[in-house]
Amino acid sequence: MNTTVRENRNVERTQREQFIAPVSSVIEDADRYTLQVEMPGVNKEGLEIAVENNELTILGRRSLPTVDGTLIHRESRLENFRRTFELDPSIDTGKISAKIEQGVVTLTLPKAEQVKPRKIKVD
Amino acid sequence: MSLIRYQSPELTTWPTFGRLSNLRDELDTLFELPFWSNFGRQTQLFSGWTPALDLYQNNDNLIAVVELPGMRKEDIEISLHDGMLTISGERKMETQEGDKAERSERYVGKFRRSITLPTRVDANKVSATYKDGILTVTLPKAEEAKPKQIQVNVS
Numbered sequence: 001m002n003t004t005v006r007e008n009r010n011v012e013r014t015q016r017e018q019f020i021a022p023v024s025s026v027i028e029d030a031d032r033y034t035l036q037v038e039m040p041g042v043n044k045e046g047l048e049i050a051v052e053n054n055e056l057t058i059l060g061r062r063s064l065p066t067v068d069g070t071l072i073h074r075e076s077r078l079e080n081f082r083r084t085f086e087l088d089p090s091i092d093t094g095k096i097s098a099k100i101e102q103g104v105v106t107l108t109l110p111k112a113e114q115v116k117p118r119k120i121k122v123d
Numbered sequence: 124m125s126l127i128r129y130q131s132p133e134l135t136t137w138p139t140f141g142r143l144s145n146l147r148d149e150l151d152t153l154f155e156l157p158f159w160s161n162f163g164r165q166t167q168l169f170s171g172w173t174p175a176l177d178l179y180q181n182n183d184n185l186i187a188v189v190e191l192p193g194m195r196k197e198d199i200e201i202s203l204h205d206g207m208l209t210i211s212g213e214r215k216m217e218t219q220e221g222d223k224a225e226r227s228e229r230y231v232g233k234f235r236r237s238i239t240l241p242t243r244v245d246a247n248k249v250s251a252t253y254k255d256g257i258l259t260v261t262l263p264k265a266e267e268a269k270p271k272q273i274q275v276n277v278s
Contacts, residue, residue, distance in 0.1 A: 025227035038229060040190035040256035065259050067186050069179035072241065076175040076190055103256015104193035 019082035022060065026085075030117050033091065033109040039081045040103040046080075047100055049107070051093050057084045058105060090115040172230035174210070176238055182270055185240055185262040192256035193229075199253065201260055203246045210258065211235040242268035 024037040035056075039047075042060035050057045060081040087093065092112040099106050179186040189210055191199065199212045213233045243265040251260045 023228045023230075025229045026225040027227075028225050033225070036193075036229060038192040038256070040192040043255045063255070065188065065254070065257060067179045067188060067259070069181035069184065069186055071177065071179050073176070073178035073238070076177050076188070102193055102253070103190075 018079050019059075020077055020079045021083045022058075022081040024083065024085075031111055033088070033111075035085065035105075035107040035109060037081075037083065037105040037107070038103065039100075039105055042081065042100065042103060042105075044100055047098075047105065049096075049098055049105075051087070051096065054087045054089070054093075055084050056087055056096075056107075056109075057082065058107075060105070171232075172214075172234040174234065174236050176210075176236060178238065178241075180241070180264075183264060185242065185244060185264060187238070187258075187260040187262070189236065189258040189260070190256065191253070191258050194253070194256070194258075196253050199251075199258060201249065201251055203244070203249060203262075206243060207237050207239050208260070208262065209235060209237040210260070244268070 022037050022039050024035060027034045027036075037058055037060075039058075039060035039062075041062035041064045043063060046061035046063055048057075048059040048061075050059075058081070062080055087109070090111045091109045095110045097108045175190045177188040179188070187208060187210075191210075191212070194212060194214060198214070199210065202209045202211070211234060214229075214231050216231050240262065244262040245265050248263045249260065251258060253259075
């Protein structure tokens with residue numbers, strides 16, 4: 001009926017990349033938060049972590065092993081991973097560190113000095 | 124009190140029904156949205172962990188690719204029984220004394236994933252690698268399962 005419209009539509013669709021929200025967990029202790037995010041198939045090179053407006057965004061692009069063969073059964077998904085977390089104001093955003101090991105990103109988010117519990121000595 | 128708020132970033136990607144001609148495409152897209160994968164993930168809390176498994180084949184091998192993020196090599200077990208490949212293991216808790224879990228979606232504990240292989244394989248020659256949280260198991264096909272070229276002499 002209208003080929004032009006159809007073409008445009010396809011362009012729109014390919015431009016919008018879709019992501020999977022990865023599974024994660026947050027642990028809090030007195031000094032820091034520890035955030036773990038599961039990104040199977042992502043390594044150091046494919047990982048982008050950004051902090052902006054008190055929001056932490058983790059983006060993981062997969063580099064999957066290339067398999068010589070034809071696919072006969074699929075359960076995995078092809079999309080890359082992305083998830084945004086809102087940061088608590090107590091976090092010292094300048095001291096966030098991250099590592100990735102076997103597809104799990106571990107972020108350490110230290111709390112700022114003034115919010116850490118401390119004992120005050122009485123003279 | 125939740126200090127880091129959970130956000131599922133893609134949930135707000137709601138289709139805009141600008142043109143009616145797009146409706147079908149938009150609905151298709153809706154079902155591809157990560158929400159469904161997320162939903163599936165969350166039901167793991169009740170049913171255990173069933174890691175995603177892909178299976179490939181070529182002339183000589185069957186290759187299973189399994190998503191197993193954050194395991195230790197020693198904690199993964201691969202076994203073969205009656206044409207069924209089973210990958211099992213245990214993911215151990217890493218929390219320490221004094222930690223309080225804020226929110227955990229990650230599965231901890233034992234898991235088991237089996238798949239019936241479409242052809243017979245040579246159990247003695249199975250090999251596996253584990254990298255970036257992805258386990259790749261290569262299972263050489265048994266001789267009788269390999270495709271053979273039969274030469275027919277036409278006289």
